[in-house]
Amino acid sequence: MDASDTFRNIPPDKQRRVLEEASSEFARHGFLGASMNRLAARLGIAKGSIFKYFGNKEGLFAQVFTGSVDLLSGSLRQARDETAGLPLAERLERVLLVGAQFARSHPNIYRIYLKMLFNEDFPLRERLLAQVRALSARFLTPIIEQAKASGELPQSLDVPLAVFMADAVLERFVQLQAAPAMDAGPQIGPTFGLDDPETSRLTAARLARMLAGGFTVG
């Protein structure tokens, strides 16, 4: 019998609990620092069971991360499609909020993503990061290009450079929103609406406007 079959056969409740606790362990300690012994102890099951389910540590990690990218992708697609035709600033604002929302509702996955970003010893790192990076490009590019086509942005605009800049601000904004939950350390400047959805919306709106129009429209 296949190892993964065993995991699929156990009660769904237990499946969820295992994956949840595992993602928490990886989020807290990274791949290297995560301990299978500690995880088994916290779950109250034998270590051998976990290895029966996933083969090895890497298999468990893959299982934890799989599917999460699709989830984010769905939210972004929805934001892009629902705002088609709206002004650039409003569309960017939506993307900012979707990103922040994802980080807040999947804090463990987001923390793992952040750790993976600059830590080479995660398995599947290149493939997973490529997927996420592709998301940014795939959803920001059409938004910028539509604004260019509609005349809202000049024809001379360098689209890849603009996408790069928007992506930089997006990632940083999301980090900031998720900061308290993930203990990301001290951040620059004042707190731009942490935990407060209303202030978060306002900050996103102002950032989006500033992105579209530059500092001159601050």
Added chain:
Amino acid sequence: MDASDTFRNIPPDKQRRVLEEASSEFARHGFLGASMNRLAARLGIAKGSIFKYFGNKEGLFAQVFTGSVDLLSGSLRQARDETAGLPLAERLERVLLVGAQFARSHPNIYRIYLKMLFNEDFPLRERLLAQVRALSARFLTPIIEQAKASGELPQSLDVPLAVFMADAVLERFVQLQAAPAMDAGPQIGPTFGLDDPETSRLTAARLARMLAGGFTVG
């Protein structure tokens, strides 16, 4: 006799070699993953010697990182003071280039910084990150404020928000420049002048202009 005295007494060449190899070890594997055994082997000295010098792993790490922040601080201060009075875009460009330059000439320190960013198990993490974050705020804020005072930027500009945005783009730009050396994985969009100083300058200039004027001046 104090442990650190022992280190100060050995030949300077050896001191430098030890610190250099240690920073490489931390850069490659992070704090947790760095191995004192491996380091001793690569240096060709006994493990006991390293512990005599620095007490423990944490002491070694502190010694490696100390002083590097001052170095970056000096370069930034120079950039800020030398460009006083110049247009905003030119000043931002200089800051971008200084950051990229630092990451390129101190790749190990920069890699350690990146790993520390989202990895909670680094010693002294909060203090060190706070120092770096303070640098951004300390040098970007006066630049923006001067542009506001000189009328180049409107009085309505939200300075902290503008600093936040500039910092986001700055950090991302530096990451991109240092990417190949540090194996940061796939990046968004095309390569904006990696390794090529001339293209790097050009990208910095365009990014700075785009920051100051927004997408409309692409």
Added chain:
DNA sequence: GGTATCGGTGACCACCTGGTCATCATAGAT
């Protein structure tokens, strides 16, 4: 020559790691 002081050494320690596997408990089929 004797001795104290220094840097340098590596065997050794307790502890933890990911991973294995013989063994057990149980439930369903015959």
Added chain:
DNA sequence: ATCTATGATGACCAGGTGGTCACCGATACC
């Protein structure tokens, strides 16, 4: 009642970890 299949277990393994310390060789002082 017996056999089989499946999930669960935890003692056990080899190997690596950060850290220690009794000892060594050399140099300098008396």
